[in-house]
Amino acid sequence: xxxxxxxxxxxxxxxxxxxxxxxxxxxxxxxxxxxxxxxxxxxxxxxxxxxxxxxxxxxxxxxxxxxxxxxxxxxxxxxxxxxxxxxxxxxxxxxxxxxxxxxxxxxxxxxxxxxxxxxxxxxxxxxxxxxxxxxxxxxxxxxxxxxxxxxxxxxxxxxxxxxxxxxxxxxxxxxxxxxxxxxxxxxxxxxxxxxxxxxxxxxxxxxxxxxxxxxxxxxxxxxxxxxxxxxxxxxxxxxxxxxxxxxxxxxxxxxxxxxxxxxxxxxxxxxxx
Numbered sequence: 001x002x003x004x005x006x007x008x009x010x011x012x013x014x015x016x017x018x019x020x021x022x023x024x025x026x027x028x029x030x031x032x033x034x035x036x037x038x039x040x041x042x043x044x045x046x047x048x049x050x051x052x053x054x055x056x057x058x059x060x061x062x063x064x065x066x067x068x069x070x071x072x073x074x075x076x077x078x079x080x081x082x083x084x085x086x087x088x089x090x091x092x093x094x095x096x097x098x099x100x101x102x103x104x105x106x107x108x109x110x111x112x113x114x115x116x117x118x119x120x121x122x123x124x125x126x127x128x129x130x131x132x133x134x135x136x137x138x139x140x141x142x143x144x145x146x147x148x149x150x151x152x153x154x155x156x157x158x159x160x161x162x163x164x165x166x167x168x169x170x171x172x173x174x175x176x177x178x179x180x181x182x183x184x185x186x187x188x189x190x191x192x193x194x195x196x197x198x199x200x201x202x203x204x205x206x207x208x209x210x211x212x213x214x215x216x217x218x219x220x221x222x223x224x225x226x227x228x229x230x231x232x233x234x235x236x237x238x239x240x241x242x243x244x245x246x247x248x249x250x251x252x253x254x255x256x257x258x259x260x261x262x263x264x265x266x267x268x269x270x271x272x273x
Contacts, residue, residue, distance in 0.1 A: 022104075022117025026091070027124065044080045044133055048072070048140065051199050066141045071232050073134075073142040074154075074225035075198035080133050081126055081162040082193045082218055086186045088122045088169025093182050096174060101269070112266045115174075119166040126162035146230035154228035157250055161221050164257040171265040193218050202243070203236060214240035217253040224250040 051072055092115075095101045104114045134142075144151050176182045195212060196219040202210045213219050223246035226233040235243035242249035 016113075019113045019117035019120065022114050023121045023124075026118055026121030043083065044076050045136060047079070047199075048076055048136065067232070069140055070142050071226065072199065073137040073140075074229050074231050075196075075222045076137070077130055077133060077158055078161065078218060078222045078225060079193060079198055080129050081158055081221075082165060083190070084122065084126045084129065084162060085165040085169040085172075086189055088118075088166050089173035089176075089182060089185075091122070092118065092170045092173025093176070093179055096177060097179060101174075111269060115167070115170050115265050115269050118170055119163060122166040122169065123159065123163040126166070127159055130158055130162070142231070144229050146228060150228040150230070153247070154225050157221065157224055157228065157247070157254075160254050161250070164254045164261065167261040167265055168257055171261050171268060174265065174268045192216070197222050197233075197243075201233065202239070211240065214243050217250075217257070219243065220246055220253055221250045 048069075095118075101114070105111070146154075172185065173182065176185065195209075196216045197213060198218065202213045202219065205213055220242045223233065223235060223243050225231075227246055235246070237244075242253075
């Protein structure tokens, strides 16, 4: 009796070259469907208008509402980056169901090449979305009141956070093969994002909720962005360690996400059939 053995294809194409092909393919998809970027920006833009202008006066209290909008915008930038997680997961899942992923697996390329190319492409589209939202922030009165070095570091932080979430999205999109189940995770992800300091400080939250929110990586990146952009919102002395040292904690969270998501996503990508 003979047994058919289907070994993994031996990579004969450089991982960088293969990743570049996947990157260009994903960018081309967004270029031919610009509405995808508009949909990505629709929800954050609506929240800027809602919280910045409808609820802004009440949330600002006795302060100038424009001060609250300056406080709000860094949180919205992180919101744009975080909401890209679901779109990345959907893209990876769609490739899985269309058979494209299986065709890539049959090629003699490194199994890390395809998810790497997809993660880089999703990061680039996320940066474009962030740039557009920053332009909107400028129109509503947000300004960067910080040294140029801090501004550059804030931009690097936002890009790195989007890249880490791209890998996490790929992991979810490949690990959760059922498309309907993946769609059901979107509200849960949005709820986790909202369980943070994006719109309001954590000081007024109940103790348990405050603790969870202050350790939420979204809250930490938001706090770091506000500090680096000079948008206010300095944490009190009784805040959790991540909010008292937001920049270090934010890069720590990003490193942890990449450390966990990258190897698991690559392994899941190569294991699924």
